Amino acid sequence: MTLNRKKFLNILLSLSGIAGLGAIFYPIFSYLIPPKISEPKVNSVKVGSASDFPNNSYKIVKFGRKPVILIKTVEGDFKALSATCTHLECIVQYKSDTHQIWCACHNGIYDLNGRNVSGPPPRPLTPYDVKIINDEIVITSAG
């Protein structure tokens, strides 16, 4: 049995038709039954210039879905900790007069290492790593 040109073209066209239908129906099926895709995990965030960040000050940084408090201490060291209070999830702030992290909701106090030192917070704040790369502050997940 010889494969003439007409037969060959018919097979090629049929295969292309099947592939074309697949290309139309696959997105419909994917739309109806969506594949499970996990949200991309944020591992590091660039925050800005280290030298422009004044000593004894702080700012709240968006780290994926979580707010992180970045503090530059009086001595010029950077500390980054989860900004969500472990008591009732209010956003904490840095008190430049007492050099502590403070939650205004219920007077929860943490030290600069995130340890809960007084008030109702039951656990310490989660620490993040801070690296300075070419004067740029980079916060990364600890560990």
Place this chain on the structure above:
Amino acid sequence: MRKSLTKIFTVIITISFTLLTYAQKEKKEIKDESIDYCVSCHTENDILPNDYSNYDVHRISGLSCSGCHGGDKNSNDQDIAMSPAKGFVGVPNKKDIPQFCGKCHSNINIMRTYQPRIATDQVEQYYTSMHGKRLKAGDKNVAECTSCHTAHSILPASDPRSTTYALNVPNTCNKCHGNKELMDKYNLPSNQMSEYVKSVHGIDLLEKKDTGAPACNDCHGNHGAMPPGVTSISYVCGTCHVNNMNYFNASPMAEPFKELDYHGCEQCHGNHGIKKTSDDMVGVGKNSTCIDCHNEGDNGYIVAKTISSYLSSLNSKYSLAEKKLIEVRDKGMNDIEIGYLLQDAKQNLIESRTLVHTFDTVKVGSTIIKGIDITTKAISLADAQIDEYYTRRNGFAFATAVFLILAVGLFFKIKSLRK
């Protein structure tokens, strides 16, 4: 001869018996320093205290019964072990228990050996408390050290087995304060525990096991336990609710409260049965506490009504934004920025609820406006995401339809070409 032999035999027997008795006595007095004779004898005779336990902090630290009760733990002779000459004091009178424990606990030189950071003013504090004052006056029903700490199963408050561990404190206090018969003698209520378990603090501590939530001692003190006074009550609550305290104390309401002998925070929030606050507490509705004192037409009534309307406007807007956030999330669209904005709006809502204690419509209003602005931004972002979702879906449906028509058309074209 026979008499002599009998005499000699008697002497030998007497000497042997004397020597044997002496030897036995000597043997008896050979002491094993590793044995705690207080515990071994009392265990043997089944007369250990009912609450005796091997994990008692004093026992673990190497203190024997004699460490508190005196006597000599190394002697197995009861007369020696429990002789006053050896310092034996036995079971102390209830009235003397604070000094009994204070022998060591008020002595910094002793305490720093075991617990360098422990306070040594507990006994001093105790005598400032109602318990201490009454005990001194001869009342034998009041609590002393062992009532709360037990006598022979004492553990540090950080140990979950301890009667003074945060989660166990309410039950420890309730042993006496829940006893109606006993409390009636002092004209005190005995329902504090039943109220506390239903309160916001009780639920957090006892149900959610949040040891940061206040137990009895966090408000009343422990060794110096006292009911908080009229002026001190806001400071007691203010140890956690610091902004509420500061705002209230600086508000125009602080002075009239003092004049009317009102109990600060307690006047509106209650004490042991404090419920989770709601916005209904402010305003002129039936659940409002403002109308307990204010009547229609007076300034306080108008302020309450205004603040209430501010709160409900932000609250309803925030609830709408929350629903939109959930919709965006369910549709698989980007909700990160909306989430951040809502977190800020929630802070504003919390802040404005706290600012209620200023009773200042301007202060509350300005925070509410900030919150509404943020919430509006979050809602428009959410709407944009929802619109984007429908645009994509409609576009996809349109593209699918076009491709399908194209495919069908192609099919018929090929068919006609074959013919």
